[in-house]
Amino acid sequence: KNIPVERLKSGDIIIVRPGEKIPVDGKILKGQSLLDMSALTGEFVPKRKREGDEVLAGMINNGEGVLEIEVTREFKESYISRILKMVEIAEERKSRTEKLITKFARYYTPVVFIIALSIMILPPIFLKESFSKYFYRGLVLLIISCPCALVISVPFSYFITIGVLAKKGILVKGANFIDTIRNVKTIIFDKTGTLTEGVFEVIDVKSFNGFKNDEIIKFSAYAEFYSNHPIGASIKKKYKGNFDLSLIKNHKEIAGLGVFAEVSGKKIFVGNDRFLHENGIEHKLCIGEGVTVHVVIDGIHAGYFVISDKLKKEAKECVLLFKREGIKVGMLTGDNEFFAKMVAERLNLDFYKAGLLPSEKLEEIEKIVEKSKGKIAFVGDGINDAPSIKRADVGIVMGALGQDIAIENGDVVIMSDNLLKIPEFLKISKNTKKIVLENIIFALSMKIFLTVLGSIGIAGMFSAIFADMGVLLIVLLNSMRIIK
Template sequence: MSNSRRSSSSGPGDGSTRRLELRVPEMDCPSCAGKVTNSVERLEGIANLEARATSGRLIVEYDPTCTDEGAVRERVRAAGYAIDSNESERTLSVPGMDCASCATKVENALAAVDEVEAVETQPTSGRVTVTASDGLTVEPIVDAVESAGYEATPIGDERDGLDESRTVWKSRRAVGTVAGGVLVTAGMALKFVVPALDPALWTVAGRTYALSHLLFIAAVVVAGTPILRNGYYSARNWSLDIDFLMSVGIVASVAAHHPFEGALLAVLFSVAELLERASMDRARDSLRELMDLSPETATVRRDGGTEETIPVDDLEIGDRVVVRPGEKIPADGTVLEGESAIDQSPITGESVPADKTRGDDVYAGTILESGYLEVGVESEADESTIARIVRLVEDAEREKTEREQFIDRFASVYTPVVVSIAVAFVLVPPLAFGASWSYWFVVGLTLLVISCPCALVISTPVSVVSGITSAARNGVLIKGGRHLEAVGESDVLAVDKTGTLTEGDLSVTDVIPLEGADEEDVLRRASAAERRSEHPIGRAIVGYADEQGVAADDADVSEFEALTGRGVRAEIDGTTHYVGKPDLFDGLAGLEHAHATTDGGTALASMGYESPSQCDREGCLDVVADVVPTLEAEGKTVVIVGTEDRPLGVVGVADRVRPEAPWAVARLQAQGVRVVMLTGDNEGTARAIANEVGIDEYHAELLPEEKLEWIDRLESEDSDGDEPARVAMVGDGINDAPALATASVGIAMGAAGTDTALETADVALMADDLSRLPYLYELSDKANGVIRQNVWSSLAVKAVLALGAPVGIVTVIHAVVVGDMGMSLGVTGNAMRLANVEPETPERVDAEARSR
């Protein structure tokens, strides 16, 4: 499969760009990424360029009228890096090719391209697979298809960014490093341990060269050649990176008759590079595990009952796939037949398998634990929930955090300054004070090694990648490093009520008819008005009416209008009706004098009235003053049904609090987070829910724009000086979209399978599980701590080494082993600790408490 992807707008010459994605395995550090970027940037027409060192991918957007894919590839190779791909096979999406005649036309066009060896067209799926000779770029293939009158787009494999784990210790460089190490060890033994066995080989200009000298030179050649090669490409691309600095150090050491230091530098730095690459592979493993969740094949049941195993990529919407115990579900879809418990932890992070039966939604990558399912495919492989998660996690590397941006700016100044100091130490003491050239050369060489900011530069991105992939495995999707940092820095969490603290599965609990109506009439009018509404309360009323057998199909409904945050209005049988909050009826005639005339059920009994007639006789039941507050005090949402003249009835709707909500709120508060509930529901319901879950601060009866005002108010209330406070907001990702967008961090509930939540939220909880919120804050806090530890420890070690170099305490060995290799491994290993952060649950905490 080709490793390049391209997209274009209308066509060349009108501002369109094409997107190219290349896999560059050896580009695994910021220095390498900078070198490749510098090389490719020289081309004209480069619109956007991203070198992702963590995943070894280069993404280029370019103007095809100014350059092409071949030129981009050439610039990558000019920087000294190979592009890893299977050049012989490329797959293109040709959506307009949907019949046999179209396929023939495309095949004929491709046959005219000399390098094309075979063509396989798939009109059903609109794909073309081309087998070509090595070195053929995608441009001629796309041009050929377009010459046939069809738009073509290269398709990349989701796994392109992360190849199989490479065995770095068996590579050519590893062999050369080992050989160089042996030569250095032998030379050290001769020179320092048994000098009597170190014979002089020749004398030049009064300087004697012994066998150990020759061994050191050989070590430089064997272990240092890859470094010198990379340094050459760095110089060609004007990149002041570690490869260039080490090359200068090695060459200068040999030229200045310090072959031991040069050989030691070559071997130690090569070991550091190998260790760094191995540790980076560990960082990539977590993302590779996500990619491996989706199966590669699927068993499809065709017409007639026959079963066929096909690649998952060939699945089409409407296919019927068969899944047996232990197998992974190959695509997002709906259960058509069978029932089973499914392990959904790869998607939602839920530890308890979910029972699925006919009509239930299932996700690609989840595992069938028992039973048998037949699933109707509802999304293509590259649009499944797990595929979108992988893409979003990969893209999370794109956005640099504020710390990363600062460190990049710092490194751009730090390295030239320290290099200049190193040169000064080499030249000034001997020239100005007659000091030893040999001594100050070693000092300058040591500072040259210290000038490399590699450990500092990777300290943040490797932590971000580790944290984000760890979160994804536990059912929390974080859309970027800045969001990971921002969660831990937010002291306030604004929480929506319906669908967040509560289950969002509303049900009607009370129907209280008023004067001139009965229960069936109230339900009929309410459900007729709400059938066009998408609000959960409206759906609950319609569902309850259907359950009670109250038909509203015969009602003539027109002029429907949703009154945002208040209710709905509609013409029913020629009369304007309102269904909504009590304040929707403020000022309407008859509201203040309406009295109940039929059995009001629970609400009337709770107020001491045995029947409506008693209520009328005593003249004491005012709808606003009595019925509404009583229902609200029970934590119910009150909906009034009426016309412009008078209310006809009161409907009580209730929602259940999520079982884990009180525990999650308590844990968040214990972590120092101020939890505030913002809801559009009434004061009584809000108070009841807040008391049940343990929230002290709540604000009710808020319209969507008022929620935005409260987000701004919370930011100003908790601000520290000129900086506004960070406020996180958690909601359902759809109804609360404005507030989620306004908050510093928007967190969407239950995003699994929900396109809107996945695309709009900064953080998405894949399951409706509030226990993931304390985990998210814990992970973010630890990630911020790890990043700070990495940054400050890198700076501190560099400072100590730099201070120790001039006085002879720190040598080249210390600079390479501690300052470069040690710190790079240290920050990577420290970042990997984030993978061990596991979410707590009420059951887990209780079990641990009992075990003590």
Template sequence: MSKEHSHEHAFEEMSCGTGCCCSGGSCGTEGAIRPVPAVLGIALFAAALVAGGDTWFGLAAYAGAYLLIGWDVLKTAFIGLRHGRAMDENFLMSIASLGAMFLGDYSEAVGVMLFYRVGEYLQERAVGSSRRSVRELMKLRPDAVHVREDGAVRDVPPSDVKPGTLIEVRAGERIPLDGVIVGGRSVLDTSAMTGESLPVEAGEGTAVMAGYINGQGVLYVRTDRDWKHSALARVQELVEAASGNKSRMEGRLSRFSRIYTPLVIAIAVLVFLCYPFVTGGSWGDGLFRALVLLVISCPCALVLSVPLGFFAGIGRAARNGILVKGSSYLDALRKVKTVVFDKTGTLTEGAFAVDEVLPCAGVSPESLLYWAAHAESAASHPLGRSIVKAYGGALFPERVADMVEVTGGGVSARVEGRSVLAGKKAFLKDAGVAVDDLEERGATIYVAMDGVLLGRLRMSDQVKSGAALAVRELRDLGVNRLVMLTGDSSSAGREVGDRLGLD
């Protein structure tokens, strides 16, 4: 099995998530909780509580409920006993609950098994949520690569592509392997790998990483690494490796369980053997008290509570779009005094919007947006779509003609018969438009009509509504240094940092 396939298989098989509640790292049960037996068991338990344990129906209902709810625990304990791994909480749960049944405490026997299974169900739900988030990362792996050979294109698996191969990446596709562009021009969405929110211009000679998205046109890339050494594969490998890490607390609990379980059993045996001689009571009383000791000493609350707390935290974070790579990392957050944020998609939305409309003298803001939006109305660039959205008014495509989009520069079009340019400062200067040299913040689009500058549109990545609150609450929790790390431009980074009050 190839390495990348084994990675995917490992994700599918991670039934314990980031740590197990069992000693020795074995799972508490074999496989996921089965809903039908669990529901039937709960129904029988309810019927038994109504009927009571002094009737044949009640006894049968308790026995059926116990087997339906606790069968997986009993089975795991038996398998562990056969393989010399008896001393875990499954074995202790089994003998404690069977002891309660023997003592006639049927509702307690079924109840303790039910609570244990409910805890496992909640654990599986929490871990499943985290696993789904990790699988989303795995989906970034391409299914096929378009390889060009002898003028023809064929699709091959990423693992079969060698360094130095010429591949084709079409518009809208994710670049599958690291390499260098040898043909074509485009704008790339690199946010998944670098955090850069603004599309990046790319052409011949530009180095690219697996995970970038080709915004337009066809690119020809000469690969310089195979799949398993690509940047995207390394990210996936690191997440997979980290997701199996136990927290230090969970490791202590596993070691504790291996000592505690045989100790409790030994004490229970001593109580049974010594009780008649010390107290003068009967062997039956000694057995009763030994079984009571086993029931009350079952450590499922302790052994389940800490891992379940971690699983619940990881699951809650996953539902909020935060991937915690393992419970050891969640545990480490208790001592954090410095927090480093990614910018794009974490503190900001990852989508540009028009912040300021800066018309020249004699030009209204509405007029500037009107001409710019019509010139950009058919453009494919994300900044152009942001301008159209900011305009918000009705567009009249029939008034637009001769639209030409220049990759990495801007657009030119005839709007109502007037020549309109919208794009970067250099794009307008090359067309002979006199442009001021004011400092740019974020992304700035200049707009000109008939060779005369109409004004500028400043755009930035929008700060998320809850980002400022998160910063304040972290400071209240004792985090004394808040830092932002971004692959975006320094001016865009400073603007977001100042707005949020980061250090």
């Protein structure tokens, strides 16, 4: 039966037929189909979803399959509801231009009112002129000088921009960030999952000190079992055996270094070479075309994995677009020097730093902020890079679809993984500034011109109405160009 979406509760079962929109967040219990996620990501790239997959409100069943979905969150708590609330909050956070216009109107309005009142009263008293004549002139001046065109058109332009960006899958948490992005002189990227695909695959395994490849694969997979990191997932995928969870004890993740666990009584560490250096563990120099992940068993360097992570196809174009705008592009990463240097050279980055912990990335951001003459933007995944994203003047989170934590941390949230959305955001921001300035200059010019004519009696009531409503209509129509 059909019921209002507001009455759906967690645990309810709903049926979504081909062509229908998924009303709430849930999990597919039965069926499979292609889902159009453009309402959330701004890109029409259908993805196939099957039994057990999570789905979000706003996705459209664009395939031929009928889906049976279990509701996991009520509509008011759904992902798309949170996005809509975020857009509403963004409209309340005013840009610098909006604040200046509001401040200007606060002083401008009473001054104009006093001048109009003076024109109505003073000439009839001191010059013995006709009261009706100067009352009419004062009234014309009052209507001409109404600041509606300024006070309405500027926020309207930013309101349209926020909507246009949201439609493209770019969520901005305040109109102020639309202004700030234009003043960015340095943009810094995290590497893994931002400049690269973040889809890891083990391409090589090396073992020594008496250990075999099968041993380090098994022990590493067990140590990574409770980890959600993509690198851990690639190691678990490499292991073809079954897991006996009773063998795992004292599992813990070491921020910026790797994971530790006791497996079958052996102490296993899987992570980067920084841990090896800090703990004085002797190891060979490991160089490969990818990320090197070391394995330590009972304090002995047992071997390492070489894990590949491809650059995103649009990464080079994204960097080039920023450089054309005179913006310096850098990278801060926790990965090893060899792979970081390789990425930096391929993308022709201005600077990079490798082997950094999250806290050290924050320190580097602080140094860059002190040296930079303009604003700083940082682009990351919103989870591991949360401190850096919050410290930057504009914190941009990539690929945040379905990630509640990522949405909370970013100032600007890109729903898809497409890096070209960031230069597109910059382009839209610059276009908004251009249109806002056009509106301000046109409105003020017309007001001043007709105010002078009105005060000397040349402009009449028709001119006054045009100066008020006509100018307002023109600047609003001009603001609509942002949509194109």
